[in-house]
Amino acid sequence: MPRQLPPLNALRAFEAAGRHESFTGAAEELGVSHSAISKHVRGLEDRLGARLFRDLPRGVALTQDGAAYLAQLTPAFDTIAEASEAFSAKPVGTVVVNAETVFALKWLVPNLKRFTDAYPDVHLQLDASEQLIDIARYEADVAIRFFLAGAPDGMAELISDSAIYPYAAPSVAAQVGDDPKNLLNFPLLRDRGGDPWRVWFDGIGRPDLGALVPDTRRTRAMLAIEAVIAEQGVLLASSDNVKHDEEAGRLVRCFDHGFRQGTYHMLFGEGVLRRKPVRLFRDWLLAETIEFRSV
The missing domain is CATH 3.40.190.10 (Periplasmic binding protein-like II)
Incomplete structure (x- = not known):
């Protein structure tokens, strides 16, 4: 027995209009006129015997029946689109x-x-x-x-x-060495809220050093990284943002202790x-x- 399907163009018009909750948005997406969308939708409503949209002072909104219909149609169109795209050798x-x-x-x-x-x-x-x-x-x-x-x-x-760790230029990292107390000899930069340096010192069991960290103003991440590359301090930074500078030798991780923040x-x-x-x-x-x- 053949399927009793509404016209495909009417379904496409309703599905696009439903997603946008706008006949104008659907018309722009499908490259047709506003009146064509309206005609398709009204014809579909007549065929189904249901109101799919209600008129507003400015635009339209889905009715309960329309929202329920859209919830089933959109996944169906997605499945058709994905199945069709599989035949395309080059995504464009x-x-x-x-x-x-x-x-x-x-x-x-x-x-x-x-x-x-x-x-x-x-x-x-x-x-x-x-x-x-x-x-x-x-x-x-x-x-x-x-x-x-x-x-x-x-x-x-x-x-x-990704966790954040202390990073510095190689020359600065060499002066810091293995003693975290030496970090206090340099400006300690931060690009995030809170007191990340004090959290870091607490994490290595040296809250006494964390208490000595002066209050510092937050610096935009891009500027902070470039300042540290230019030997102007040490920065707590996430490994994702400094990966290429580390691989290129511009930055060195001073200590292996890190913690997650953000x-x-x-x-x-x-x-x-x-x-x-x-x-x-x-x-x-x-x-x-x-x-x-x-x-």
Whole structure:
């Protein structure tokens, strides 16, 4: 017995309008007119015998029936899209990534060639910002942000919960040697809130030294790293942000004791994981940063 399916164009129009809760947003996504979306949706409502949207003074909103229908249709369209993409030998598209400045410059940029070599037809548009952009308004497909405490709300993946350790330029590290008391001979920089240096000294069983650490102003991570490379002090930094400077010999880990404070997460705009290029970037980034996750 053949399936009794509504017209595919009507389903596509409703599904897009439901996700955006906007006929205009659906029209822009599908490249048709607002009136075409409205016509498809009203025809679908007549066919189903149900109201899928209710009119608002400005725009529309899903009814209870509409929300329930959308919850079943969107996964079905995702499954069809993923099955169809499997026949595409080369994923093509643009992924807009917005990352905090220090992570963008110190980790992403030095590693991105591996992604572009693997997926030459996927264009990465990389921006750096200290502000938490509005993912929901599609300012980016993916945002990478540091959270000092707790996990972010919404769709997110942990990138790194790497511990922080004392790092210094080789000449400074040589003067520090094996005695943590020598750290007090240098400016102790911090790029995070609280009193991380006192926490670190407590962790090695020397709270007496931690009590001697002067109050210091927080310095932006990028500036703090560059200052330490320039032999202007010692910084408690996470190993993800200094990995390449350490490998290049510009920074040395002074002591092996570290502690965890904060995490990097990857945040996603609504629905962007339906696109294969975005999923490829997510999977690549998770694989590349596995060494920085404790679990």
